[in-house]
Amino acid sequence: MSFFHxxxxxxxxxxxAAAAWFLTPKGKDQVLxxxxxxxxxTCCYLMWAITYLAQLHPLIAPRRADLRFED
Structure with a gap:
């Protein structure tokens, strides 16, 4: 499911991005x-994708700190 998203x-x-490329008005700053x-x-997409994937598949599994270990 994550691949689809x-x-x-x-x-x-x-x-x-393609729409912005073709709809940019002509002028001296068009390339800029x-x-x-x-x-x-691109930067916003990469930030979103990295954050989404990091939350979906964390590298370190969370542990509860309020549990007592039995002896």
């Missing part, structure tokens, strides 16, 4: 705007 959100981000939007979307 990662791919589907990546697909949505790619569509938004395109690059900035693409970079911002």
């Amino acid at each position: 990662i791919v589907s959100v990546g697909f949505v981000v790619a569509i938004i 705007i395109r690059s900035s939007v693409a970079l911002a979307l």
Whole structure:
């Protein structure tokens, strides 16, 4: 199930980046705007994906601290 979420959100981000690429108004800063939007979307997607996967599959299993160990 997690693979579907990662791919589907990546697909949505790619569509938004493509739309921003083609809908950027012409001008002397067109390349700068395109690059900035693409970079911002990529960074936000990577941050979300890493956080999502880290919570879904933690490296260290949580332990309860309020339990007493029996002798």
